Amino acid sequence: MKKMYYLINNEFKGLYRVVLVLVLVLIILQQFLLIRSIKYYPNRFERFELLFSKSGCIIIFLVCFFALCGLCIFNAYSNYTESKSIYTLLTLPLPREYMYFSKLISYSMCFLTLLASQIISAWIGYGLFYWYVSSQQIATNITLPVNNGLFLAFIRSDFFRLILPFGFMGFISSLAVFISLVCTIYYGVICERSKRYFRFAIVILNLSLIVLSLVHRINSLTVLGVYESNYIHVLTAAIFLTTVFIIYDSLRLIKKSAIV
Amino acid sequence: MNRLRNNIILVFSISAVLVFILTYAFMAAAKDNSTFFLKDLEGNRSALKDITISGYLEDRYHGRYFEMKNSILNSKFVYYQHQNDIAMLGNLQNLANAIKHDEFVYTYQYEYEISPGSKTAEYPKENSPIMNSLSIRKSAVFTDSIDIYARISKRYVDFSSPHFDTIYFSPGLRYTRSSMEIEFNKDVYGDVSANAEYQKIHNIIYNLNRETFPVPLPKMAMTILNNELYFSIVCTKEYSGRNGIYKAVNFEPWWHDSKYKGTVDTITSFDLDKTNMEVLGLDAVNDNLILLLFEDNLFKARLYNTEGQQLDELVFTDILSEKGLPEYQSFINNNCLNIYLKYENENNFTENIILSIQVEDENMSLKHKIKKNTSQETYLYNITSKGNMLYVIALTKDRDEIKIYPSEWQAPGHFIICAFKTEKDRTYPVYKGELVTDAADDYSRNLYNNDTSFGYNYYDYRQFELVNVR
Numbered sequence: 001m002k003k004m005y006y007l008i009n010n011e012f013k014g015l016y017r018v019v020l021v022l023v024l025v026l027i028i029l030q031q032f033l034l035i036r037s038i039k040y041y042p043n044r045f046e047r048f049e050l051l052f053s054k055s056g057c058i059i060i061f062l063v064c065f066f067a068l069c070g071l072c073i074f075n076a077y078s079n080y081t082e083s084k085s086i087y088t089l090l091t092l093p094l095p096r097e098y099m100y101f102s103k104l105i106s107y108s109m110c111f112l113t114l115l116a117s118q119i120i121s122a123w124i125g126y127g128l129f130y131w132y133v134s135s136q137q138i139a140t141n142i143t144l145p146v147n148n149g150l151f152l153a154f155i156r157s158d159f160f161r162l163i164l165p166f167g168f169m170g171f172i173s174s175l176a177v178f179i180s181l182v183c184t185i186y187y188g189v190i191c192e193r194s195k196r197y198f199r200f201a202i203v204i205l206n207l208s209l210i211v212l213s214l215v216h217r218i219n220s221l222t223v224l225g226v227y228e229s230n231y232i233h234v235l236t237a238a239i240f241l242t243t244v245f246i247i248y249d250s251l252r253l254i255k256k257s258a259i260v
Numbered sequence: 261m262n263r264l265r266n267n268i269i270l271v272f273s274i275s276a277v278l279v280f281i282l283t284y285a286f287m288a289a290a291k292d293n294s295t296f297f298l299k300d301l302e303g304n305r306s307a308l309k310d311i312t313i314s315g316y317l318e319d320r321y322h323g324r325y326f327e328m329k330n331s332i333l334n335s336k337f338v339y340y341q342h343q344n345d346i347a348m349l350g351n352l353q354n355l356a357n358a359i360k361h362d363e364f365v366y367t368y369q370y371e372y373e374i375s376p377g378s379k380t381a382e383y384p385k386e387n388s389p390i391m392n393s394l395s396i397r398k399s400a401v402f403t404d405s406i407d408i409y410a411r412i413s414k415r416y417v418d419f420s421s422p423h424f425d426t427i428y429f430s431p432g433l434r435y436t437r438s439s440m441e442i443e444f445n446k447d448v449y450g451d452v453s454a455n456a457e458y459q460k461i462h463n464i465i466y467n468l469n470r471e472t473f474p475v476p477l478p479k480m481a482m483t484i485l486n487n488e489l490y491f492s493i494v495c496t497k498e499y500s501g502r503n504g505i506y507k508a509v510n511f512e513p514w515w516h517d518s519k520y521k522g523t524v525d526t527i528t529s530f531d532l533d534k535t536n537m538e539v540l541g542l543d544a545v546n547d548n549l550i551l552l553l554f555e556d557n558l559f560k561a562r563l564y565n566t567e568g569q570q571l572d573e574l575v576f577t578d579i580l581s582e583k584g585l586p587e588y589q590s591f592i593n594n595n596c597l598n599i600y601l602k603y604e605n606e607n608n609f610t611e612n613i614i615l616s617i618q619v620e621d622e623n624m625s626l627k628h629k630i631k632k633n634t635s636q637e638t639y640l641y642n643i644t645s646k647g648n649m650l651y652v653i654a655l656t657k658d659r660d661e662i663k664i665y666p667s668e669w670q671a672p673g674h675f676i677i678c679a680f681k682t683e684k685d686r687t688y689p690v691y692k693g694e695l696v697t698d699a700a701d702d703y704s705r706n707l708y709n710n711d712t713s714f715g716y717n718y719y720d721y722r723q724f725e726l727v728n729v730r
Contacts, residue, residue, distance in 0.1 A: 005269075008269050009266060009267065009268060009269045009270075012268055012269040012272070013265065013268060016268050016272060019272075041708070042708040044708075045704050045705045045706075045707050045708045046705050047702070047705060050705070105269075106269065109269060109272055109273050109276070112273070112276045112277075113272050113275075113276050115276070115280075116275065116276035116277075116279040116280060119279055119280070119283050120279060123283075144704060145701075146698070146701040146702070146704065147293075147294065147295055147698035147701055148290055148293045148294050148698065150286075150290075151286070151287055151290035151291065151293065154283075154287060155287075155321050155322050155339070156319070156321045156322070161321075164280075164283060164284070164287070166287060166339045167339045167341045169341055170341050220341070220342040220343060221320050221321060221340065221341075221342070221343060222320075223320050223343060223346070223349065223717070223719045228343070230341075230342040230343075230344055232341075232342070
């Protein structure tokens with residue numbers, strides 16, 4: 001396990017600086033957008049979760065998210081350029097699963113850090129919003145901002161419900177999406193490096209299941225739309241099954257040295 | 261520094277996990293931080309000790325289930341993950357033109373036809389942009405008499421099937437005027453070219469122009485008794501012909517090729533030409549039907565059995581229909597029919613009347629009666645009679661508070677609980693309280709946001725639902 005820890009730490013050393021920059025960009029840009037949004041007078045009456053989405057903060061998160069996906073792919077490919085460290089990794093006196101899981105865990109930590117920074121940004125943003133709005137003279141008989149506003153923002157925002165699910169099924173679904181996304185990104189690189197191009201169908205299938213799952217989580221509470229039955233458990237099970245297959249196939253390809 | 265770099269994964273992972281743990285701990289602690297308490301406005305809270313009040317304060321994301329038992333209020337946070345979790349959606353109440361029973365919903369609508377033999381005058385619509393079309397001709401038809409037909413549709417509540425069954429029924433109701441002022445839009449489809457020799461009509465459709473109809477259009481009072489649907493037509497005294505209490509016996513699929521679909525039994529019938537009668541509502545209590553009506557402008561409650569035999573009648577000489585029919589809501593608990601009548605007066609005052617009628621065997625008796633003028637808008641959740649006590653739960657909106665919002669339905673309200681006691685035929689208030697919450701904060705955004713062009717989602721605002729008293 002010590003060797004595994006060393007490997008994970010080594011992998012993460014190549015990523016953490018960029019992750020830190022992304023985290024800072026995320027937090028600073030979102031606060032900037034929120035402050036700009038609050039200065040527009042009607043938004044002082046707005047709920048924080050609606051202000052958060054109206055100001056474009058979710059777009060900032062998505063940009064950082066895709067940048068992080070690019071970073072992970074870049075990191076995986078960097079083993080094949082210049083020093084070609086992939087050969088070193090494959091010839092280490094360690095089970096090859098260690099190499100696979102060390103990358104997986106380090107990529108997971110990157111995404112987890114991004115999600116944690118989004119939560120920190122929400123806390124800071126709400127603090128700024130609360131201080132700014134309560135310091136203004138708005139109306140004498142209206143209590144501003146909304147009581148217990150941050151908690152309600154986490155509960156009533158479709159975006160935060162995906163990151164911070166408060167129910168059991170929602171938590172399992174978000175966990176499945178998180179694990180599956182990391183495994184699928186690395187699996188795509190493995191398939192390309194091992195020239196198994198037909199296996200991209202699994203990558204597309206899993207990404208489709210992830211998107212379907214996220215859309216279903218949001219739509220299931222859109223009351224004014226057509227009624228949709230609850231099949232999140234089916235989607236979550238499907239995501240877990242394809243993820244298990246992806247991990248199994250990735251390990252198989254790595255053990256066979258198909259990735260070089 | 262080297263040590264930090266050699267354990268960088270641990271630093272990041274512990275920090276990230278800690279953020280999540282602390283946030284979840286905050287949410288677990290904050291879920292019960294909302295404002296939620298009973299404030300006594302008048303009287304003693306012990307007046308509520310014999311009843312249990314329960315309900316939900318919910319929007320589409322979460323709810324708070326509350327229960328007040330022995331005058332003690334408890335509440336619990338509920339997190340919603342799917343529409344099925346939303347309490348109110350599983351138990352639709354107060355539908356506008358429908359009634360729900362088991363897995364079905366019954367919806368009514370009326371259709372209007374020119375009475376056979378009535379005077380008519382037809383005028384082509386000269387300015388219609390499609391006047392030169394070879395397949396449609398539009399004209400306006402004026403008449404002085406129309407027949408009214410009722411269509412009742414029966415479908416599944418959850419729309420699990422697009423199929424619906426229907427009843428199309430002619431009660432014999434009519435509206436007649438002295439002059440031809442009622443307008444129908446007539447559309448003739450087919451080959452309607454100017455050359456009469458080649459004209460071939462496929463279809464003629466008449467649509468009533470409701471703006472030319474001088475009296476309120478009819479509504480329908482529906483009730484369920486022993487799994488059967490009973491209904492009566494709510495209309496003002498200007499209508500003529502026949503009205504009555506009817507029972508829906510058989511619904512037919514909508515695609516059946518017959519005009520009068522389904523089967524309807526007439527329980528009892530009234531000749532509107534011989535009586536000055538306006539039906540207001542129909543309810544089922546025990547195994548009997550109570551028809552609420554105005555006859556010769558006096559408010560009456562009549563008890564019928566399902567064979568149409570009148571068993572009893574109560575007359576209220578101080579409740580009149582001279583200024584129009586009041587708004588009406590009914591709540592039934594045990595063998596008691598609780599009625600709410602609302603009259604709009606001048607100067608934005610409303611007169612609220614609450615009656616509790618007890619039904620025992622084949623007799624009715626008046627238990628409680630309240631008459632009150634108020635300047636507030638009142639939306640009733642429940643009226644329950646227990647012993648000599650009457651409990652009224654309503655949402656009230658103060659007109660002065662409403663003024664700062666763009667419209668009444670975009671303004672918050674107050675959840676009020678009232679208790680009344682009846683002694684020696686006199687009903688008087690003994691308690692008034694308000695369930696104070698922070699749900700009104702949801703409406704603050706409406707103070708400056710009047711843009712409803714994308715729609716107004718009722719479920720984005722916390723509302724009291726499924727308020728029950730037992």
